[in-house]
Amino acid sequence: FFLKIYNLSIRKLPSMSASICCRCNEKIWPRAVCSLGKTYHPHHFTCKECGLVVDPKLFFAVDDDVVCSECYLDKHAARCSACRTPILERGVAAAERKWHEKCFRCVSCSKSLVSASFFEVNGYLFCKAHFRELFSSRCAGCEKPIDRRAVIALSTKWHAKCFKCHHCRKRISAREFWIENGQPICAACQTVVPSPRNLSAQ
Ligand SMILES: [Zn+2]
Ligand SMILES: [Zn+2]
Ligand SMILES: [Zn+2]
Ligand SMILES: [Zn+2]
Ligand SMILES: [Zn+2]
Ligand SMILES: [Zn+2]
Structure with missing residues (x-):
């Protein structure tokens, strides 16, 4: 209070x-x-x-x-970081900001974050799922967020399972691949002079 x-x-x-x-x-x-x-x-x-x-x-x-x-x-009343109106009933204080209990929710899905894990970005609150979706890196293959292992290639990140040959859709070795029109292709599908590239897995 x-x-x-x-x-x-x-x-x-x-x-x-x-x-x-x-x-x-x-x-x-x-x-x-x-x-x-x-x-x-x-x-x-x-x-x-x-x-x-x-x-x-x-x-x-x-x-x-x-x-x-x-x-x-x-x-004198504390103001809610979400709706900017004074807080007179129950409030939530976190990260040096204050919110109405009813305003303490994810800006994407409106889920209440009072007893959930939350992320704050410039005063905006996100649930774990939406924070990940919006702020973690995305896979260049399936466009879903990457939170664990990523293959870094062609200046983008990929899920290991999404890093596939553009022609035959087989998974490509994390150690060597070829590029055709900006897309990764496997050794079997490559027709030009081999130009192996090193990948780093993170
Ligand atoms: Zn008097
Ligand atoms: Zn007065
Ligand atoms: Zn509010
Ligand atoms: Zn959410
Ligand atoms: Zn993916
Ligand atoms: Zn292939």
């Missing part, structure tokens, strides 16, 4: 006692608003930001002073 709501008591003072209003330094009688260790005339129980009289039943405490709910929303 980011929200702090303080309740206070409105007391009728005994007629002989005198309290001093912390706003005007005048005696308070007969009714005082007591809050956060200070006493106020009811008409001096004012917001420290806008100066308007605050409803003593609902206000916010900022630095031990009184702030009305509008000023609190405007100036």
Whole structure:
């Protein structure tokens, strides 16, 4: 919870006692608003930001002073990194940012990430599957993401199983292959003078 709501008591003072209003330094009688260790005339129980009289039943405490709910929303409430509106109900804090619990979800599939693993990129949240799909490297053969072994060839990455001869679709040795029109071909299909290339597997 980011929200702090303080309740206070409105007391009728005994007629002989005198309290001093912390706003005007005048005696308070007969009714005082007591809050956060200070006493106020009811008409001096004012917001420290806008100066308007605050409803003593609902206000916010900022630095031990009184702030009305509008000023609190405007100036002090944490804002959600997703929808940019103030967070008043339950919030989630992660990676030095805050979100409404309801806004803490994958921007691709809207799945809630509150109890799931998540990835944050510039304030955008992704579930594991969509982070992988969008940010990991893709196979030049099947265009799906590569997360484990990749064959690096022709300046692109391939799944080992997707690195196939363009003609016969057989898997090509990770050690040598030939190129025809930018596509890998196997030794059996190559018709030009052999030009073996070394591959590195990662
Ligand atoms: Zn006063
Ligand atoms: Zn105010
Ligand atoms: Zn939000
Ligand atoms: Zn997702
Ligand atoms: Zn592939
Ligand atoms: Zn072939």
